[in-house]
Amino acid sequence: xxxxxxxxxxxxxxxxxxxxxxxxxxxxxxxxxxxxxxxxxxxxxxxxxxxxxxxxxxxxxxxxxxxxxxxxxxxxxxxxxxxxxxxxxxxxxxxxxxxxxxxxxxxxxxxxxxxxxxxxxxxxxxxxxxxxxxxxxxxxxxxxxxxxxxxxxxxxxxxxxxxxxxxxxxxxxxxxxxxxxxxxxxxxxxxxxxxxxxxxxxxxxxxxxxxxxxxxxxxxxxxxxxxxxxxxxxxxxxxxxxxxxxxxxxxxxxxxxxxxxxxxxxxxxxxxxxxxxxxxxxxxxxxxxxxxxxxxxxxxxxxxxxxxxxxxxxxxxxxxxxxxxxxxxxxxxxxxxxxxxxxxxxxxxxxxxxxxxxxxxxxxxxxx
Amino acid sequence: xxxxxxxxxxxxxxxxxxxxxxxxxxxxxxxxxxxxxxxxxxxxxxxxxxxxxxxxxxxxxxxxxxxxxxxxxxxxxxxxxxxxxxxxxxxxxxxxxxxxxxxxxxxxxxxxxxxxxxxxxxxxxxxxxxxxxxxxxxxxxxxxxxxxxxxxxxxxxxxxxxxxxxxxxxxxxxxxxxxxxxxxxxxxxxxxxxxxxxxxxxxxxxxxxxxxxxxxxxxxxxxxxxxxxxxxxxxxxxxxxxxxxxxxxxxxxxxxxxxxxxxxxxxxxxxxxxxxxxxxxxxxxxxxxxxxxxxxxxxxxxxxxxxxxxxxxxxxxxxxxxxxxxxxxxxxxxxxxxxxxxxxxxxxxxxxxxxxxxxxxxxxxxxxxxxxxxxxxxxxxxxxxxxxxxxxxxxxxxxxxxxxxxxxxxxxxxxxxxxxxxxxxxxxxxxxxxxxxxxxxxxxxxxxxxxxxxxxxxxxxxxxxxxxxxxxxxxxxxxxxxxxxxxxxxxxxxxxxxxxxxxxxxxxxxxxxxxxxxxxxxxxxxxxxxxxxxxxxxxxxxxxxxxxxxxxxxxxx
Numbered sequence: 056x057x058x059x060x061x062x063x064x065x066x067x068x069x070x071x072x073x074x075x076x077x078x079x080x081x082x083x084x085x086x087x088x089x090x091x092x093x094x095x096x097x098x099x100x101x102x103x104x105x106x107x108x109x110x111x112x113x114x115x116x117x118x119x120x121x122x123x124x125x126x127x128x129x130x131x132x133x134x135x136x137x138x139x140x141x142x143x144x145x146x147x148x149x150x151x152x153x154x155x156x157x158x159x160x161x162x163x164x165x166x167x168x169x170x171x172x173x174x175x176x177x178x179x180x181x182x183x184x185x186x187x188x189x190x191x192x193x194x195x196x197x198x199x200x201x202x203x204x205x206x207x208x209x210x211x212x213x214x215x216x217x218x219x220x221x222x223x224x225x226x227x228x229x230x231x232x233x234x235x236x237x238x239x240x241x242x243x244x245x246x247x248x249x250x251x252x253x254x255x256x257x258x259x260x261x262x263x264x265x266x267x268x269x270x271x272x273x274x275x276x277x278x279x280x281x282x283x284x285x286x287x288x289x290x291x292x293x294x295x296x297x298x299x300x301x302x303x304x305x306x307x308x309x310x311x312x313x314x315x316x317x318x319x320x321x322x323x324x325x326x327x328x329x330x331x332x333x334x335x336x337x338x339x340x341x342x343x344x345x346x347x348x349x350x351x352x353x354x355x356x357x358x359x360x361x362x363x364x365x366x367x368x369x370x371x372x373x374x375x376x377x378x379x380x381x382x383x384x385x386x387x388x389x390x391x392x393x394x395x396x397x398x399x400x401x402x403x404x405x406x407x408x409x410x411x412x413x414x415x416x417x418x419x420x421x422x423x
Numbered sequence: 424x425x426x427x428x429x430x431x432x433x434x435x436x437x438x439x440x441x442x443x444x445x446x447x448x449x450x451x452x453x454x455x456x457x458x459x460x461x462x463x464x465x466x467x468x469x470x471x472x473x474x475x476x477x478x479x480x481x482x483x484x485x486x487x488x489x490x491x492x493x494x495x496x497x498x499x500x501x502x503x504x505x506x507x508x509x510x511x512x513x514x515x516x517x518x519x520x521x522x523x524x525x526x527x528x529x530x531x532x533x534x535x536x537x538x539x540x541x542x543x544x545x546x547x548x549x550x551x552x553x554x555x556x557x558x559x560x561x562x563x564x565x566x567x568x569x570x571x572x573x574x575x576x577x578x579x580x581x582x583x584x585x586x587x588x589x590x591x592x593x594x595x596x597x598x599x600x601x602x603x604x605x606x607x608x609x610x611x612x613x614x615x616x617x618x619x620x621x622x623x624x625x626x627x628x629x630x631x632x633x634x635x636x637x638x639x640x641x642x643x644x645x646x647x648x649x650x651x652x653x654x655x656x657x658x659x660x661x662x663x664x665x666x667x668x669x670x671x672x673x674x675x676x677x678x679x680x681x682x683x684x685x686x687x688x689x690x691x692x693x694x695x696x697x698x699x700x701x702x703x704x705x706x707x708x709x710x711x712x713x714x715x716x717x718x719x720x721x722x723x724x725x726x727x728x729x730x731x732x733x734x735x736x737x738x739x740x741x742x743x744x745x746x747x748x749x750x751x752x753x754x755x756x757x758x759x760x761x762x763x764x765x766x767x768x769x770x771x772x773x774x775x776x777x778x779x780x781x782x783x784x785x786x787x788x789x790x791x792x793x794x795x796x797x798x799x800x801x802x803x804x805x806x807x808x809x810x811x812x813x814x815x816x817x818x819x820x821x822x823x824x825x826x827x828x829x830x831x832x833x834x835x836x837x838x839x840x841x842x843x844x845x846x847x848x849x850x851x852x853x854x855x856x857x858x859x860x861x862x863x864x865x866x867x868x869x870x871x872x873x874x875x876x877x878x879x880x881x882x883x884x885x886x887x888x889x890x891x892x893x894x895x896x897x898x899x900x901x902x903x904x905x906x907x908x909x910x911x912x913x914x915x916x917x918x919x920x921x922x923x924x925x926x927x928x929x930x931x932x933x934x935x936x937x938x939x940x941x942x943x944x945x946x947x948x949x950x951x952x953x954x955x956x957x958x959x960x961x962x963x964x965x966x967x968x969x970x971x972x973x974x975x976x977x978x979x980x
Binding site: 128154408419 | 544545547548550551554555558559560561562565752753754755758759762820821822823845923927928929931936939941942943944945946
């Protein structure tokens with residue numbers, strides 16, 4: 056404790072001392088993200104224009120976002136934070152903010168306003184979920200199905216996942232309670248508005264697990280976002296959940312006989328956080344980068360490379376065509392009105408509290 | 424031994440007969456022989472130590488220290504008493520088994536603790552810690568941290584309404600700080616170290632609570648925020664403490680220092696101030712603050728060290744009545760430990776069965792062919808573990824190579840393909856393949872040393888092939904099996920990535936759960952406790968192996 060205090064004190068002092076020369080910025084920037092098509096979209100939409108505007112700055116890409124929270128905690132304990140900007144999901148940003156590992160952001164002060172002058176806070180609107188997270192994109196976890204394996208009547212509802220008579224075969228679900236519990240309750244007849252109230256109770260959790268139990272033998276559980284696309288492409292499963300951008304690439308880029316099932320999709324966010332404990336020069340550079348990368352145009356540009364919706368309201372009208380395929384991207388966004396008829400907003404607050412408890416029950420149910 | 428040493432020791436030997444009568448034996452240079460020998464030995468030992476020092480330091484830093492740290496984390500629980508020092512102290516008198524929530528003094532201490540914790544952003548971290556034990560603690564602390572400031576502002580507003588004097592930081596420092604410090608802070612140019620805050624003489628006796636709170640506030644502003652304390656307006660909690668001092672017994676009447684008149688006015692008014700009932704105020708933030716289990720959890724986890732993580736790791740939990748089993752629908756670790764053991768044994772056995780003939784062939788082929796075959800054994804070693812595991816995925820899945828072949832051969836109906844992956848079968852197949860070299864290599868090197876003449880001798884004495892093998896060859900190869908089995912078993916027990924990819928739900932190991940707690944749930948204490956149990960299990964098995972088979976019966980070559 057004493058050591059941490061001294062460390063915090065020294066960082067605070069250096070921060071204070073550095074404020075005098077706030078203009079000094081580091082030339083190197085380590086940005087942590089998820090890899091694959093997603094990192095590529097950020098490279099094209101954020102990194103390249105930023106480096107073009109700031110010659111001499113180099114950006115290092117790190118792809119360990121999946122373990123970001125644990126790694127940041129370890130770095131913080133060791134007193135050597137090597138990351139400057141980190142892309143994490145909303146739930147992780149809450150943990151990082153709670154643990155004091157992410158810097159608090161003054162949104163209107165530190166981020167760009169919309170072109171028409173709307174303040175950043177207003178432009179981001181409800182996508183601002185805590186004091187540390189700078190929203191980037193809205194993505195959804197939703198289902199895709201094999202068009203050639205579902206017979207003549209393709210599934211139209213998320214509840215078809217639970218219907219093994221009409222759609223026999225394996226399905227894939229993520230190996231964690233989040234999302235699955237909500238879908239199970241919804242398909243067990245709980246009205247959407249009451250789902251989290253029911254899930255708070257032990258009986259509600261049992262009810263959800265009992266519903267999942269009906270398809271347990273038919274489920275392949277995935278850990279990585281790439282699992283479901285591979286299983287779909289190989290015909291191992293008839294339907295499975297994953298991030299909508301992954302399904303877009305299976306369907307549009309790889310031309311597999313797969314279609315989207317938007318019903319019951321679960322909205323989530325990807326956000327940037329800036330770790331605490333950076334030197335003033337690095338912090339200044341990180342803030343400068345983040346301000347640029349999250350302005351209206353950059354967020355809209357990203358949608359040309361991947362089918363995730365920009366978090367700013369002002370970016371939506373600017374979303375154009377896919378950079379290589381030339382198809383109109385708006386209709387592939389999870390936020391598109393036609394796709395968003397039946398949507399879940401992932402309840403971060405609920406899961407921050409109930410994650411440990413429900414996860415223990417869920418995992419115990421899995422091994423039984 | 425060097426020549427000079429030999430010379431000196433022979434000289435010493437020569438002297439033995441002379442010295443026998445005159446006292447202790449002396450070396451050539453006149454020092455007692457014992458001393459001289461000891462010195463020579465010590466130098467040699469030091470030299471040996473210096474030679475192994477790089478390895479020793481490496482092992483200490485990268486292996487022993489992390490294990491010690493892990494063991495420590497599995498019982499360490501200082502976060503509760505560090506973040507809520509006053510609350511845990513005042514909770515000591517509270518009857519946790521009763522039906523009453525703690526009284527006002529505890530809530531006042533809680534206000535104090537949470538106020539400082541939220542300034543340092545530590546309250547949410549504690550909430551996360553306690554949420555492992557009781558659902559809802561995370562948001563309870565987050566919410567309380569956000570609103571605890573409002574509680575103190577009740578007093579702050581009233582003092583500020585009373586007189587503008589209480590609004591500015593300068594006035595506060597003029598009352599609280601020593602004149603010497605005030606001169607130095609005013610001379611401070613903002614560069615270098617800020618003069619460390621000093622209390623005015625006598626203020627501690629006059630306003631004890633205020634002085635204490637102000638010192639903590641000053642410490643935080645100077646050391647953690649790095650702001651200039653001189654102009655910093657105090658936090659709301661300082662006003663609460665001032666109210667406490669002014670309404671209690673004090674000898675303000677005789678005080679003549681700075682701010683004396685304002686203090687006297689405030690003291691007169693403070694008696695009529697609107698007061699805060701902290702117990703009620705916390706209940707208004709969240710009714711859970713008046714729930715018994717919240718306080719029981721805080722009390723149970725207030726010691727600096729806890730057995731809670733270990734209990735959790737064996738499907739038990741700490742409660743106010745002592746350890747108890749978890750509800751059945753949350754029991755998982757017992758099953759996983761047992762499964763890890765059983766499957767590791769299965770993998771070890773299948774490695775023995777598959778590896779033995781291969782090692783035998785390797786040992787009995789001419790060197791050229793043996794080396795070629797050995798490369799085939801080692802080839803998988805040089806391929807990435809992930810690649811090998813993913814390859815098994817392609818092989819074993821229902822639309823995979825093996826099932827396709829079986830269907831094509833007509834052995835299996837197309838609707839009835841074998842489930843070879845995402846279950847225990849998958850884990851055993853893939854891990855047997857991956858760990859096989861660890862079994863074959865020690866077996867091979869032991870079998871190489873077995874003289875073929877023994878077998879021939881046995882046969883010439885009339886043994887059948889089987890008897891010759893079973894009674895002569897096999898017993899000699901056991902040290903190789905032992906070494907291979909220990910290697911494979913211990914590697915298997917801690918394996919993580921392969922079960923994660925091919926194990927599904929029934930083929931995962933305890934290590935997958937440890938990884939989950941380290942990287943995902945961030946419950947490092949529980950992860951550490953599970954790891955410590957696994958380590959203990961391996962040591963016990965190793966000890967048992969030594970007792971039953973004998974560890975000197977293990978040979979790597």
